[in-house]
Amino acid sequence: MTDESARAAYNSPLRARQKAQTGQLILEAVATILRRAEVADVTIAEVARTAEVTERTVYRHYKTRDELLRAFWPWQLERMGGPYVNAPRSLDALLDALPRVFDGWDRDERLVRAVFFSADARAFRSPAAEQRRAALDGFVCALAPTAPEAERARLVAAILSLTSVTNWAFLRDVCGYAGRQAAEVAVTAIRLALKGLEQR
Template sequence: MPTMTNNPLPLRDAHREYTRRRILDAAIDLLKQCEFDDFQVGEVAARAGIAERTVYRYFATRAELIDAVWAHIGGEITSPCLDTPQALAADPLTAFPEFDAREPLIRAIIDTRQGKALRLAVYTQRAEMIRRAVRIAHPDLAEPDFTGLCAVVDLLHSSVGWSVMKDYWKIDGTVAGRAASKALAELLHIEAPL
């Protein structure tokens, strides 16, 4: 009888991993559509098509589930390569409208302790990319002005910048993305992306 080498997990473990993933996907889907404070385990279970007690078999508390969601999101976050002035200035054109489409999740990432921890976990890589792009545009800019400019570029290019434009200026992600893109192009001395 041939052995199965394509399935590294025994069936029981594969089913457990499938159920865990299904719970996390349902939780992320819920976070995309509701405010963080309205996040309920029962709703996650309903979206996953399982009993609420099954969720609690995998995650003993709501807080444990939320922590697992953030870890799961963190594992899936891929930062586009933004280490050139052109890439950095062009990114808000697509990122900001996506923030609109995923607003509850983006706000949870901005406003919660877990979201802040998630952002900080990937921040070193983001800061290095921004520094490279700004250094290309301003090769002779000395400190502390260089770091100050990097901080302004970071703010314009962030979900926090998007939320300020949306909340205080009442503009949507498309308009906010164009505004951020044009401002970044000015700061980076390049032609504004279309």
């Protein structure tokens, strides 16, 4: 084996770690931009400036702006809701986590609105919503196995709506509720609906 082929075969853990950290830094820069500007302002040049790296470094990780945004949306969605909202272990786990999630959305309001109300991010939100719908359907079915399917489907749709960013924004903007208060409203409504279904 020549020195050159040995170098090519060697994968440096340090280099891999640095590459992952730089990728993270670039995605964080996109979030920083969206906290103060619009999606249209996310350019490779602005991302590089914000991340304090060269444009060439950004291009090494993402060949185009579209590729960068395609990586950013699911990454940020996971950070905003994480497993609590996107893949809850149980209905109780989702409801227990909701005040923390809504509080987090309050703290990063501008970024949350940029991500969740952006048409660009819609395609990336759909798989998470379907995953959440399937999980909730399983939870509701286990709680009320004899309830008519249409009734369970309506309850699942209501839970999806009440735990959504859209509901958080409505309760905040129209009703004046902060995150934790908004979550309490949603949780109370869901628990009452579940109780009604179980009592039938």
